[in-house]
Amino acid sequence: MTTTCDVVVVGLGPGGEATATQLAGAGLDVVGIDERLVGGECPYYGCIPSKMIIRAADALAEAGRVPDLAGTVEVRPDFAVVARRISEEATDGWDDQVAVDRLVDAGVRFVRGHARLSGPRTVEVGGEVFEARRGVVLNPGTSPSAPPVDGLADTPYWTNREVLRAESAPASMVVIGGGPIGAELAQAFSRFGTRITVLERGPRLLGPEEPETGDLLGSVFAAEGIQVLTDVDIQQVSYAEGRFSVRLADQTVEAEKLLVAAGRRPNFDDLGLETVGLDPAAHSIEVDDRMRAGEGLWAIGDVAGHGAWTHLSMYQSAICVADVLAQDDAPRADYRAVPHVTFTDPEVGGVGMTEQQARDAGLRVRVGTQDMAANSRGWINRAQGLVKVVEDADRGVLVGATVMGPTGGDVLGMLTTAVHAEIPTATLRSMIYAYPTMHRAVEEALKDLDA
Numbered sequence: 001m002t003t004t005c006d007v008v009v010v011g012l013g014p015g016g017e018a019t020a021t022q023l024a025g026a027g028l029d030v031v032g033i034d035e036r037l038v039g040g041e042c043p044y045y046g047c048i049p050s051k052m053i054i055r056a057a058d059a060l061a062e063a064g065r066v067p068d069l070a071g072t073v074e075v076r077p078d079f080a081v082v083a084r085r086i087s088e089e090a091t092d093g094w095d096d097q098v099a100v101d102r103l104v105d106a107g108v109r110f111v112r113g114h115a116r117l118s119g120p121r122t123v124e125v126g127g128e129v130f131e132a133r134r135g136v137v138l139n140p141g142t143s144p145s146a147p148p149v150d151g152l153a154d155t156p157y158w159t160n161r162e163v164l165r166a167e168s169a170p171a172s173m174v175v176i177g178g179g180p181i182g183a184e185l186a187q188a189f190s191r192f193g194t195r196i197t198v199l200e201r202g203p204r205l206l207g208p209e210e211p212e213t214g215d216l217l218g219s220v221f222a223a224e225g226i227q228v229l230t231d232v233d234i235q236q237v238s239y240a241e242g243r244f245s246v247r248l249a250d251q252t253v254e255a256e257k258l259l260v261a262a263g264r265r266p267n268f269d270d271l272g273l274e275t276v277g278l279d280p281a282a283h284s285i286e287v288d289d290r291m292r293a294g295e296g297l298w299a300i301g302d303v304a305g306h307g308a309w310t311h312l313s314m315y316q317s318a319i320c321v322a323d324v325l326a327q328d329d330a331p332r333a334d335y336r337a338v339p340h341v342t343f344t345d346p347e348v349g350g351v352g353m354t355e356q357q358a359r360d361a362g363l364r365v366r367v368g369t370q371d372m373a374a375n376s377r378g379w380i381n382r383a384q385g386l387v388k389v390v391e392d393a394d395r396g397v398l399v400g401a402t403v404m405g406p407t408g409g410d411v412l413g414m415l416t417t418a419v420h421a422e423i424p425t426a427t428l429r430s431m432i433y434a435y436p437t438m439h440r441a442v443e444e445a446l447k448d449l450d451a
Ligand SMILES: Cc1cc2nc3c(=O)[nH]c(=O)nc-3n(C[C@H](O)[C@H](O)[C@H](O)COP(=O)(O)OP(=O)(O)OC[C@H]3O[C@@H](n4cnc5c(N)ncnc54)[C@H](O)[C@@H]3O)c2cc1C
Pocket: 010, 011, 012, 013, 014, 015, 016, 033, 034, 035, 036, 037, 038, 039, 040, 041, 042, 045, 046, 047, 048, 050, 051, 113, 114, 115, 116, 139, 140, 141, 142, 160, 181, 267, 270, 271, 300, 301, 302, 303, 308, 309, 310, 311, 312, 313
């Protein structure tokens, strides 16, 4: 059966759901298709449940600071509390009925099933064909990918989709990958008593961030009893009698559970990208600054290749919606100031370019840093972390910044404004920074630009 509509949205992750809802709200006839859960990875297997575990783990860590600061406290971690919260409050038992109802109430025609492009402006799902007068928005997102390690595929390893449905904290867990997923979950489970070994093939945790942050996080992890092995070459994985065995070049690591957090692959399988002239073997879909991937075709979210964060998917959704609606003042995508935060303790927030990226871009770079522990509030709180600012010295503006600290993600906010709005460094230097806040470390890092 062939049906016509104005727009088909394929994949209802954070950006796709917002796009479908807003286009329907603007009066278009919109079909929204998802084969799994409306809302995508973030609410069910990503940001929200992981941050619920992290919030609980941070509470345990805070209690652990009492003997040093305030007396005694007795703590008995119980993962069942957070597992229940994830199931009942965050995911409704991994049921998206509320999200589906919200979508349908907004006027979207919802179809559950695997969508496949079958040519320009045409999508097939479950034997039905939708022809979209304006076009198709792709928001298929990504899935966890497993490295090609001998034996791994035959074992019952966990990815983010299984670990975030755990009902108890395992006694021990090997984590493959020291990126954001691996680092956040390694520390959170460790605080619930799981003995953790992180295996990272690169030289440090959080590879793409400023190297100082990965090095400091490595020492924080070591102090908390989390084993981090870097520059590893995993040769084989096996599973027998309830235990995983991970063979490296020089040793074998064993644990009750194995979490693979070694990156993502785009959901391009059987999406029909070749029918619209796109390469299904690519890692992302090339888009312009209006999120256009072709005639009557837009792509947003993780597959657009500018970073895998929920706020970026939402940002791109707003640009795509304005373009689909042909609004006169439609915004263009601008990636100079994309903020991102890894919610380890201390948090690691970054925006814009790292020092190396700025140098590689040929800028005349000045760098300022400040140790968070040397800031009054940081010292009082026994905080660890740093602020690093990267200036384009010729223009006198920041092009990047990093804040690592207990509230690093929030302190990053003012530096995101600075990079986005290209506020002169001299203006930032002339501001007053409240005493004693972590923000004052930003003032010191700015002063250090002149050092
Ligand atoms: C453990 C974890 C923690 C994270 N934490 C954070 C965080 O703290 N902050 C942050 O900003 N980001 C975080 N992220 C990243 C964030 O989840 C993603 O960037 C976000 O979900 C945006 O993805 P998306 O919009 O591209 O689509 P996705 O969320 O991946 O959704 C895509 C949807 O498309 C559907 N789909 C795919 N192919 C088809 C098809 N052919 N037919 C029909 N439907 C299809 C899928 O079923 C899915 O529902 C985290 C991710 C993980 C895994």
